[in-house]
Amino acid sequence: VQLQASGGGSVQSGGSLRLGCAAFGFTVDGYAIGWFRQAPGKEREGVSCFSRDDGTTLYADSVKGRFTISRDIAENTVYLQMNSLKPEDTAVYYCAAVRFGCTFVTALYDYWGQGTQVTVSS
Numbered sequence: 001v002q003l004q005a006s007g008g009g010s011v012q013s014g015g016s017l018r019l020g021c022a023a024f025g026f027t028v029d030g031y032a033i034g035w036f037r038q039a040p041g042k043e044r045e046g047v048s049c050f051s052r053d054d055g056t057t058l059y060a061d062s063v064k065g066r067f068t069i070s071r072d073i074a075e076n077t078v079y080l081q082m083n084s085l086k087p088e089d090t091a092v093y094y095c096a097a098v099r100f101g102c103t104f105v106t107a108l109y110d111y112w113g114q115g116t117q118v119t120v121s122s
Contacts, residue, residue, distance in 0.1 A: 001025035001111055005095045008116030011085055015120070019080040021095030021113060028071055032102045033078040034058075034109065035069065037091035037118075044094070046104025050078055058102045063089075085120045092117050 007019040021033060034049040048069040049058040057069050068081040078095065093116050096109040 003095050003097060003111055003113035005093060005113040005116040008093060008118045010119040010121065013086055013120055013122050015085050016081070016083045017085065017118060019082065019093055019095075019116060019118075021078045021080075023076050023078075023097065026097070026111075027073070028076050028078055028097075029073050031097040031099055031110070033071070034096050034098065034102065034104070035078075035080045036094045036096060036104075036106065037089075038094070038115075039091040042091075044106055046106075047093070048080060049102035049104070051102045052100070056102065058104070060104070082118070085118075087120050087122045090118060090120050 002024040004022045032052045035047040036044050037047050038044040047060050047063055050069045050071050066084045070079045095113045097111040098109045
């Protein structure tokens with residue numbers, strides 16, 4: 001069982017990136033998939049989540065209106081489209097899978113990907 005995050009990079013403020021979270025060994029529609037981020041010296045925080053059953057999405061207040069999470073069952077991948085990026089979005093982004101409903105409680109997640117770096121310059 002594995003999650004693989006990809007799509008990170010360096011962009012200027014106002015730019016866009018799309019992160020992907022590919023699942024191996026399980027299907028993304030059998031779990032809620034969350035995106036988290038961790039900046040240097042800060043705790044890991046929840047960014048967004050796509051629910052298992054009804055397609056409900058969850059966003060942190062800091063990214064509402066700028067980030068969009070989506071799920072492609074055929075590709076077994078969950079995407080995070082990040083627009084209007086700001087320097088404060090700079091962090092390592094992780095995806096994770098939880099068997100039940102969306103939550104930003106990291107301890108409840110069953111599987112974690114390896115992280116992908118996002119750097120936004122001003």
